[in-house]
Amino acid sequence: SNNDFILPKDFPELKNDTFLRAARGEEPEHVPVWCMRQAGRYLPEFREIRAGKDFFDTCRSPENCCELTLQPLRRFPFDASIIFSDILVIPQAMGMEVQMLTGKGPTFTDPLKEPEDLQRLRAKVDVNKELDYVFKAITLTRHKIEGKVPLIGFTGAPWTLMSYMIEGGGSTTHSKAKRWLYRHPDSSHMLLKMLADVIVEYLVGQVAAGAQALQVFESHAGILGPVEFREFSLPYLRDIARRVKDRLKEKGQDVPMIVFAKDAHYALEELSESHYEVVSLDWTIDPRSARERTGEKVSLQGNMDPCALYAPKEQISDIVRKMLEGFGTRGYIANLGHGLYPDMDPENVGAFVDAVHQHSKLLIKQ
Ligand code: 1CP
Secondary structure (H helix, E strand, C coil): CHHHCCCHHHCCCCCCCHHHHHHCCCCCCCCCECCCCCCCCCCHHHHHHHCCCCHHHHHCCHHHHHHHHHHHHHHCCCCCEECCCCCCHHHHHCCCCEEEECCCEEEECCCCCCHHHHHHCCCCCCHHHHCHHHHHHHHHHHHHCCCCCCEEEEEECHHHHHHHHHHCECCCCCHHHHHHHHHCHHHHHHHHHHHHHHHHHHHHHHHHHCCCEEEEEECCHHHCCHHHHHHHCHHHHHHHHHHHHHHHHHCCCCCCEEEEECCCHHHHHHHCCCCCCEEECCCCCCHHHHHHHHCCCCEEEEEECHHHHHCCHHHHHHHHHHHHHHHCCCCEEEEECCCCCCCCCHHHHHHHHHHHHHHHHHHHHC
């Protein structure tokens, strides 16, 4: 099992716990900040490591994952890191073939078409065998970070993964996947349940391997309406958090969990009562109203429009100050409302991080 790889007790002591404290609802000495897709193509050193290599081969190399995770930390004083991997490693572990095609993104060789196709999926997934390479990457990275900042593990949520498995790749309408929800609701629930079962094992394994927090990406929440979200997404998000927490508790472990349901502003109240410590927000929600709607129940993460990084630095600083004033400095983790894009200027990412630290220190002193 991955527990034998290197024992957790050997990990270096954590020096910056601002992210973990904010996730637990505290007010650290500054507001912690990290960026979704902070390891990415906007960094020349990332493009250099990735050049000429297959994307999923890179994901299967613990050394490459470790290096790509550490790169942004060498440039910017981020308060957290996220392991380099992808959400589509789960469909692969369930027996589906996925390739990352340049210019096209993830592409499934043989997507699910009809309910009978569920029989093609592995009924029982041995997560410790199939996803062992992710666990090794986490353990190695947790050592190599040397306690600088916490390491976040992650997964795709069931609905988002289901939509990729049926669409076979990126989509604007997601009509093939949504067709299943309306035409094959029972098979949809069967698939979502299969995914949730694998995800629970996967997240527990990530913590055993050294992950200090977990983020669940429901990136395709926004293409569902409130009714479909309540039936096909929310119950699984809740089930995952509750089961992972129960399993960790048995082992005397407890890590904060973050839910990011992109564009699910209609479900903010429900998300804040879903057993996650942190709700991560996209930029379509106003910080103040997010606080009013969630009260003291959860910490919040987000939510600057990534495209604000195209603005001049002074304007970025202004936008950040207003965002901090809106969220407040307690139980708040600054981030973007979604991932960084490849054409973004690393300098402006640095300006974003510095602005969060500077403005929040001033606000906290008051
Ligand atoms: O060659 C490359 O480097 C391709 C770009 C890339 C990268 C850097 C892909 C392809 N995946 C990743 C890594 C990745 N994916 C991380 C790493 C760590 C970090 O954030 O720094 C994470 C957290 C993900 C998660 C992921 N993959 C999500 C959820 C987050 C989100 O963006 O909403 C999703 C939807 C994916 C699928 C995916 N992987 C890659 C692409 C281009 C896509 C989206 C395709 C599409 O739907 O159009």
